[in-house]
Amino acid sequence: MLGRRSVLAMPFLARAAFAQAAARVLVIGGGFGGASAARALRRTDPNVDVTLVESSPVFTSCPFSNEVIVGLREIGQQRFGYQGITAAGIHMVQGTAVSVDPPTRRVTLNDGSVLGYDRLILSPGIDIAYDALPGYSEAAAEVLPHAWKAGDQTLLLRRQLEAMPDGGSVVISAPANPFRCPPGPYERASLIAYYLKTNKPKSKLLLLDAKDTFSKQKLFMSAWAKLYPGLLEWVSLSDGGKVVRVDASTRSFETEFGSHKADVGNVIPPQRAGRIAVVAGVTDKTGWCPIDPVSFESRLVPGIHVIGDAAVAGAMPKSAFAANAQAKACALAVVRMLGGAAPVEPRLVNTCYSLVAPDYGISVAGVYRPVNGLLTDIEGAGGTSPIDAPPETRALEAEYANAWFKTLTSDVFA
Amino acid sequence: MARVLINIPKEARKGEVIEIKVLISHPMESGQRRTDSGQVIPRKIINKFVCTWNGDEVLSVDLFPAIAANPFLSFFAVADVSGTISMTWVDDDGATQTELASITVT
Numbered sequence: 001m002l003g004r005r006s007v008l009a010m011p012f013l014a015r016a017a018f019a020q021a022a023a024r025v026l027v028i029g030g031g032f033g034g035a036s037a038a039r040a041l042r043r044t045d046p047n048v049d050v051t052l053v054e055s056s057p058v059f060t061s062c063p064f065s066n067e068v069i070v071g072l073r074e075i076g077q078q079r080f081g082y083q084g085i086t087a088a089g090i091h092m093v094q095g096t097a098v099s100v101d102p103p104t105r106r107v108t109l110n111d112g113s114v115l116g117y118d119r120l121i122l123s124p125g126i127d128i129a130y131d132a133l134p135g136y137s138e139a140a141a142e143v144l145p146h147a148w149k150a151g152d153q154t155l156l157l158r159r160q161l162e163a164m165p166d167g168g169s170v171v172i173s174a175p176a177n178p179f180r181c182p183p184g185p186y187e188r189a190s191l192i193a194y195y196l197k198t199n200k201p202k203s204k205l206l207l208l209d210a211k212d213t214f215s216k217q218k219l220f221m222s223a224w225a226k227l228y229p230g231l232l233e234w235v236s237l238s239d240g241g242k243v244v245r246v247d248a249s250t251r252s253f254e255t256e257f258g259s260h261k262a263d264v265g266n267v268i269p270p271q272r273a274g275r276i277a278v279v280a281g282v283t284d285k286t287g288w289c290p291i292d293p294v295s296f297e298s299r300l301v302p303g304i305h306v307i308g309d310a311a312v313a314g315a316m317p318k319s320a321f322a323a324n325a326q327a328k329a330c331a332l333a334v335v336r337m338l339g340g341a342a343p344v345e346p347r348l349v350n351t352c353y354s355l356v357a358p359d360y361g362i363s364v365a366g367v368y369r370p371v372n373g374l375l376t377d378i379e380g381a382g383g384t385s386p387i388d389a390p391p392e393t394r395a396l397e398a399e400y401a402n403a404w405f406k407t408l409t410s411d412v413f414a
Numbered sequence: 415m416a417r418v419l420i421n422i423p424k425e426a427r428k429g430e431v432i433e434i435k436v437l438i439s440h441p442m443e444s445g446q447r448r449t450d451s452g453q454v455i456p457r458k459i460i461n462k463f464v465c466t467w468n469g470d471e472v473l474s475v476d477l478f479p480a481i482a483a484n485p486f487l488s489f490f491a492v493a494d495v496s497g498t499i500s501m502t503w504v505d506d507d508g509a510t511q512t513e514l515a516s517i518t519v520t
Contacts, residue, residue: 212484238439238484240419256435256486257419 022049023338026107026117028097028276030054030082032061033123033308033323035412038090040331048335051091051115053107054082059413062181063320064405065150066188069158070195072358078150080413100280102301119334121296122282122289123308123323124274125149126180129287132270133246140248144265147188148180160264161192166200168263171253173243174209175270178288180309180318182215183364185268187354190220193228194357206260207234208253210242215317216354216364218387223356243267273310280304288312293370295333295343296326305330314375316368321408322350345370350382353401361385361397415511416440420501422515426493434465434472437486438503438511444479460485462504468497493519 025041027034030052038052059080067073082092095109100120107115128146130137136144147157161170170192174185189207196203205228214220224232235241240257247254251262272278272287282289282298289306290299293314298304307330308323316322325348333343351365367381385397421435438460445457463475463485472491496519502512 238437240437256437256488257421 022047023118024049024051024116025119025121025334025338026115027052027121027123028107029123029125029274029308030056030059030085030092031123031125031308031323032320032408032412033125033327034121035059035082035085036324036327037121037123037307037331038085039088039412040328041334042088042090044331044335045338046089048338049091050089051093051117052082052085053093053095053097053109053115055094055096057082057094060150060154061320061405061409062148062150062184063408065147065154066184066191067355068150068154069147069161069188070191071158071162072191075151075155078154080409082413084414097276098279100276100304102281102303105303117303118338119303119305120280121305121307121327121330121334122274122277122280122310123306123327124276125309126271126318127274129270129272132272133267134244135246135248135254136267136269140246141267143248144246144251144262144267146267146269148184148268148271157264157266161195164200164203164264167202168200168204169261170196170203170205170264170266171260171262172205172207172266172268173246173253174207174211174214174268176210176242178318179268179271182317182319183220183352183354185209186214186216186220187356188266188268189232189234190223190228190354190356193224193232197228197231201231203231205232206262207232208241208243208255208260209234209236212237215352216362216384219362219385220354220356222387223360223362227357227360271309273306277306277310282306283310284312286312293373293375294345295337296330297333297337305334314368315366315377316348316350316375317352317366319350319352321352321404322348324408324412325349347378348375351404353397353404355398355401356394357398359398360391360394361399361401362394363397363400416503418501418503418511418513420513420515422499422517424516425518425520428493428519430493431490432493432517433488433490434499435486435488436463436465436501436513437484439484440503440505442477442479442481442483442485446479458506460503461506462502463487464502464504465489465491466500467491468495469500472499493517495519 061078099108145157147153245254253260296305307326309318329346348368353363362385364384365382367378368375417439419437443458465472499515
């Protein structure tokens with residue numbers, strides 16, 4: 001009898017022993033979201049065993065990559081290693097997660113190795129939704145680059161612009177919401193316009209848009225009227241700007257009402273959450289990941305948290321700074337949940353700078369909190385640059401933009 | 415006159431199904447909104463659209479206040495005879511706007 005009881009007790013012993021072992025948090029994706037989350041976890045509780053899985057040995061930042069496209073910056077300045085992450089006591093695993101098994105809490109990597117977790121944080125960023133734009137494909141992106149993931153695509157678009165003769169026509173297409181970096185297409189158009197005005201002034205830039213409104217619109221449009229009149233033309237949705245098909249062989253963009261031929265064409269395509277989110281079952285029919293805004297835990301699969309561009313973060317934009325803020329809030333929640341406590345409702349901040357020209361910066365800031373299950377903008381807490389500001393203010397904001405980049409990348413990678 | 419965008423092929427084979435796309439720039443004021451001082455902004459929408467082919471009706475649409483600004487319509491027709499495709503939008507204030515497109519059917 002006694003013997004039987006001791007056998008029965010074993011599972012409880014095993015569980016008790018397990019509870020005293022370090023809790024394992026696995027983070028997939030070493031961008032602004034995932035790297036920030038890994039560090040915040042270690043800062044919050046040095047006893048947590050944190051593993052970060054990332055396929056690339058070096059991170060290439062999208063913020064400021066528009067400057068690389070027009071030669072104001074080199075790609076090396078966008079690149080960050082993971083030495084700082086390793087030094088913070090995080091296990092770096094170079095590999096690609098190919099499957100997630102939520103019931104057993106295990107992740108399999110491309111080399112076949114298996115990693116267990118108590119909680120999983122996914123920060124997979126975006127995938128290009130090639131199937132959502134007829135005519136676009138990985139092969140077509142070698143002719144009509146998206147340059148919406150920084151790296152080779154950034155450099156390809158740069159080389160194309162450099163090779164284009166004066167008098168050429170550049171066409172950019174911008175997608176419908178939601179997509180990574182809402183002001184990004186407009187900053188890119190601004191900086192390409194700057195490049196053309198400076199180097200190839202007989203050229204034209206056409207920005208075909210699937211939207212009628214966009215981030216920092218008044219600031220961008222007043223800057224365009226001042227700096228690039230006759231050079232940069234924005235075609236809104238209601239002006240027939242929505243691109244419905246592209247043709248790489250003729251470098252043409254077909255809209256609902258016409259066709260535009262480009263010498264250099266940049267397709268900013270429709271996007272969805274990174275592939276591993278789909279595999280893990282945390283995406284819904286929109287292609288993005290619905291989350292609880294307090295803990296960032298998936299609404300579809302318990303034990304998995306999603307941060308950054310892949311998450312449906314309500315009013316919060318898909319930006320590097322937002323991913324960094326979400327990572328910190330998520331890390332706090334994960335540590336509390338591992339300890340059996342309820343997560344605390346966060347306040348989140350986003351700031352974002354865009355350059356309209358090298359010495360002309362504009363910004364937007366927002367503060368967010370969960371309301372009715374969604375991250376909601378706290379009215380009056382944020383704002384944009386003033387619409388009427390002297391050139392000195394714009395120049396100062398361009399400097400702030402550089403400081404913003406240094407601060408953010410140091411916080412994440414230093 | 416409101417600005418209109420139209421996409422209709424100039425030529426089609428007899429029996430071919432063609433797509434007709436039209437967009438009219440219009441605020442489609444729903445009548446549900448108020449000004450800062452609390453006054454209702456009067457309803458002003460496009461409430462009807464009619465498309466005819468040599469006078470025969472191809473499509474007739476009633477539009478309602480829930481339809482967004484700049485209504486965009488896309489529909490299909492079978493190309494039968496050459497002639498004129500006529501499109502008419504009717505505003506709440508009674509104004510109408512008609513645009514014509516010619517098509518050659520071979």
